[in-house]
Amino acid sequence: MAKLYRNLCLCLAIIIFFLWSIFPPEERLRLGKDLRGGVTLVYQLEIGPTEDAAKVVSDTIEVLRNRVDPDGLLEISMVRQGRDRIEITMPLPRQEVKDLKAVYENALRQLGRTSVTRDRLADLLTLSGPERDAKVAELSDGNDRRRQLLGELIVAAEEARAARAELEKARVENAPAATVDALIDRAGGAESKQEDLLRRVLATVLPANDVRQALNLSDRRGSIEGDDGQRIEVPSPRERAIARIRERFPEANQQLDAILVKFKAYADRRTTLDDPQDLVRLLQGAGVLSFRITVKPQQLADEDRLRRELQEKGPRLATSPEARWFKINKIENWYRSAAELKALQANAAEYFRGRGYVAEEYQGQYYMLAWDTRSTRLTQAEGDWGVERASESRDQFNLPSIAFQMDARGAFLLGELTKDHIKDQMAVLLDDEIYTAPTLQSAISKNGEITGSFSAEERRYLIRTLGGGSLQAKLSPEPISISSIGPELGADNLQKGFLSGVVALIVVSGFIIVYYFGAGVIAVIALCANAILVLGAMSLNKAAFSMPGIAGVILTFGMAVDSNVLVYERIREEVLRGADHRTATRIGFDKALSSIVDGNVTNLIVCIVLAYTGTAEIRGFAITMGIGVISTLFAALIFSRFLFQFTQSVLGLRCVNMLPLAVPSIQRILTPRIDWLRLRPFFFAFSAMYVAIGLGAVVFQGREMLDNEFRGGTAVTLDLKPSAPGSPDRLTMTRAEVQDRLQQLAKESAADSPLRELINADVVPIDPRGDGVTSDRFTIKTILTDSQLVLESIVQKFSDKLETLPAIRFAGSDASQWSDAPVHRVVTPDLGANLGVALTTPRSVAESIGGVAIYLDEITPPQPLQTLQQRLESVRASTDFADTLSRSKRIIILNGDESAVRTAALVVFDETARVFDNEVRWTEQMASREWELTRRALTEAQLPASVVLFSAAIADTFRAQAIVATTLSFVLISLYIWIRFKSLRYSLAALVALVHDVLVVVACIAICEIIYNTPATEGVARTLGLLPFRIDLNMIAALLTIAGYSLNDTIVIMDRIRETKGKSAEADYDMINTAVNQTLSRTVITGGSTLFSCLALYVLGGEGMRAFAFALTVGLIVGTYSSVAVAAPLVWNGKRSKAEEPVADGALVGR
DSSP states (O other): OOHHHHHHHHHHHHHHHHHHHSHHHHHSSSEHHHHHHHHEEEEBOOOOOTTHHHHHHHHHHHHHHHHHHTTOOSEEEEEEETTTTTEEEEEEEOOHHHHHHHHHHHHHHHHHHOOOOOHHHHHTTTTTTHHHHHHHHHHHTTOHHHHHHHHHHHHHHHHHHHHHHHHHHHHTTOOOOHHHHHHHHHHHHHHHHHHHHHHHHHHOOHHHHHHHHHHTTTOEEEEEEESSSSSEOOHHHHHHHHHHHHHHHHGGGGHHHHHHHHHHHHHHHHOOOOHHHHHHHHHTTTOOOOEEEEEETTTTTTTHHHHHHHHHHOTTOOOOOOOOEEESGGGGGGOOSSSHHHHHHHHHHHHTTTTTEEEETTTTEEEEEEEOGGGGEEGGGOOOOEEEEEEEEETTTSSSEEEEEEEEHHHHHHHHHHTOOSSBBBBEEEEEEEEEBBBOOSSOOSSSEEEEEHHHHHHHHHHHHHHTHHHHHOOOOSSSSSEEEHHHHHHHHHHHHHHHHHHHHHHHHHHHHHHHHHOOOOOOOHHHHHHHHHHHHHHTTOOOEOOHHHHHHHHHHHHHHHHHHHHHHHHHHHHHHHOOOHHHHHHHHHHHHHHHHHHHHHHHHHHHHHHHSOOOHHHHHHHHHHHHHHHHHHIIIIIIHHHHHHHTSSSOOOOOOHHHHHHHHHHHHHHOOTTGGGHHHHHHHHHHHHHHHHHHHHHHHHGGGBHHHHOOOEEEEEEBHHHHHHTTTTTOEEEHHHHHHHHHHHHHTTTTOOGGGGOEEEESSSSTTTSSSESSEEEEEEEEEHHHHHHHHHHHHTTTTTOOOOOOOTTTTTOSSSSGGGEEEOOSSBBBHTTTSSSSOOBBOOGGTTTTTEOSSSSBBOOHHHHHHHHHHHHSSSSGGGGGGSSEEEEEEEEEEEEEEEEEEEEEOOOSTTTTOOOIIIIIIIHHHHHHHOOOOOSSSOSEEEEEEEEEHHHHHHHHHHHHHHHHHHHHHHHHHOOOOOOHHHHHHHHHHHHHHHHHHHHHHHHHHHHHHHGHHHHHHHHTOOOOOOOOHHHHHHHHHHEEEHHHHHHHHHHHHHHTTOOOOOOHHHHHHHHHHHHHHHHHHHHHHHHHHHHHHHHHSSHHHHHHHHHHHHHHHHHHHHIIIIIHHHHSSSSSSOSSSOOOOTOOOOO
């Protein structure tokens, strides 16, 4: 009894632990992109025939991860796909996170709009009366402390002005020297007071860009061993930057604290990037290697100016024609002791000066000055070159070093760079960040070596850096596949998936309790424990749930019921033989063990194959199913058994009475005397007939059965907009109306335009109304692979129906460089003169002289002024352009009105980057950045609910994956059955049944598409909820799941045949019939419960799951049939004659 309590407590402890790991579920259970919304990008790598593909992919992922998510805080997965591809998946942020970000961004935006500079304060002091009062109100911006200081500043300025006037008067009148000296002291004191108040006013204004940059820094603290052996904690870059801001702006600490609170609330909930486009841009700029000679102290005449400008204006604006500031990637690699760290923190400039570098700290980060001339650098501007390999080595003193080898072009260029800079320090940069800057001991060409006292981790770090330098040439410039799902569609998938799971659980649980009484209650408890184990394991492994993953959970319920039914049916047989309840329970569990293990192992084989060959969503399904298999074995064979022992030994309950035992008529129905083998010719002929018909349908459909994943192409899902602002109801269209618009678009396109193919596009209504064709959401599939063209064209055609911002075109909008774009200097007050056009109405831009004007001519389609402003402001508030928030900007309408702007000018002014002061700075900071901002805001379309692109290359890969997954699963399953049953006949029988089941499901998919697309049978399709199902990777997963699940029935029958024949060499005619009849009850019960789960998925799971559920439903029905009508008859070899006596009514064979 003590052992029973111990085991039961151990099981409960495990379940409680997994239950604890689930809560709170909204934080612990991760959702995949199809449930949460997100984007998946697939990039291709160019890998040479002699390169180690696994190492290249691994190193590339490491470099990309370090760039995109250096602190490992985001839910961005990067996994290898095949030999030469990387799949990167990023979920979209939750609405809660978006709201918190909006609060934080709004606080920063308020800072950016309150720009108080010395120039603006000087202008204030020249004003008087109401004009000055209005300026004070504008500059104080509701800040009482700033208003008070501005008032004191005005008084101090007037006192200083009066003191200077009195001093000048005394000098003119030749007042005594003592009087003049006294007045000089008075004027000097007044001016000092004015300057002090001016600094205090400036200290009340937090620079929005400084705060944003500080909060974007890493929050990860470091540590170093002190002189006493104790670890000393090193503040994070963010903490150092915030401390510097507090020192510079002591009057604004309260305002800073308020922003920090808002940021923390946002950052604590943030687990992904805010915008998928941020991910694309980060990947586009990754992996650019360069070498630069660093500037030595006092080597550059402008050194002091650059140091000063770095602190005042930041590294982007502190430049010279000869040198630039570059960020140091990891400052911890530049000190080795607590003493060095202390010296670095006390005075970074002096610390680096002593090592021969020019470096400074700026806002918590460290920057080093390096040369930027052709003779002192090796960048991609110097030619196409790269590093072939990098590895650990040993220097001449047998100390660890890093060896690298350049390609032919790189060897020549590096030799030219280094031969004139021996004994200088050369920085190694990746993505313009300095990773190391060793001293050149000799000229380097083909082979180089970096020596120094590096730790093992630092050496690996440098090797990855050098190896990652070839990434730019290896990684495809654009993703070859893009899959995006909007958050609304994801939320809809989640809601329907959850509903179908709950309904399946409730109904199956109810049936089990009604049928098995007390044993059914134990089964339901075990089922709930099983669900807890699955969810807990997913939470602990940080695995993401996907739509197929939810299907995996629901199928887990079916497998768990299957296991319990196997046990209970065995218990029922033992009770009928006269065993007491404890003995019947013990023998029932023992006899069911082999069938449960065999059935679940075959499912596990499928899970392993899918996890190895599938995409991220398929791997999610495979992981969920795999966890479900293991948890089912635990719940059915261990936890349920302990519950039985507890209820029988402690509570004194028998728990073996069941509906068939209570109602004898049911018992007689469940033990038939059917001669299954006599029906074998009929079964075989019937199966051959409908398989042939199905294959005919497959041949008829041909490639049309394949989805874009296997053919290449683009799928766009459109969400129609609300019928009225704020209304929960949305506009609707019929399938025919959508097709008509697409056909119009195709006919309106040029004869040689690829858009002509849209006339053949497939249109599928998602969640249609009762008529089956009307909906507010549609998926449009086409074989076109130019996703941008397809998307923009469709969005434009449906612009009146979509709540989306289409791409805007205007004259010159395709220019990638500002010099080729309609970007103009503002050098006169007349806007027309600046633009070089004659305006019918003169427009003055006198207040923006020195700024930039962007001419937006022939805006297509015309846009409301508010839309243009919102799009520009939205991009300006993003992280990439936040430093431009404080600029003065306005849109001047030149043609049209506020409701439909056809021509306009965007005029932007920044007093720190005027064209007259510094042409180079104006070019970099105003012309180039404002053009990039404008292009991004206006020419990039906002995506609809989802867009999926599959190139021809990725389609080939997916087809190969599908073939490999299917073949490998069938081979491994056949091998397992051959080994387990020690008979090739059993293995071949199971394999034939599997192929039969898969062929029938594929045939039904083809027939569904025919029914759906045939006008005469379209009504039937609507009634049954049929869609033009296509074969994609999800369908392949469904087919393999069918293979694993339907095999359960076959294995149970084969296991009973093996048990029935005992030591006989072969199973005879009667043995096979007996085995099928004895297992029929289990087949009906488990098939029925699992069939209901599949139907729940089909009816309630929505279109996102319908194809998957359809395949499972058909496969379950066909698999149940084939286990009895195909597999079992094939086990019989026909050598033994039929026994003369019929199968006895209710005959049972012991084990």
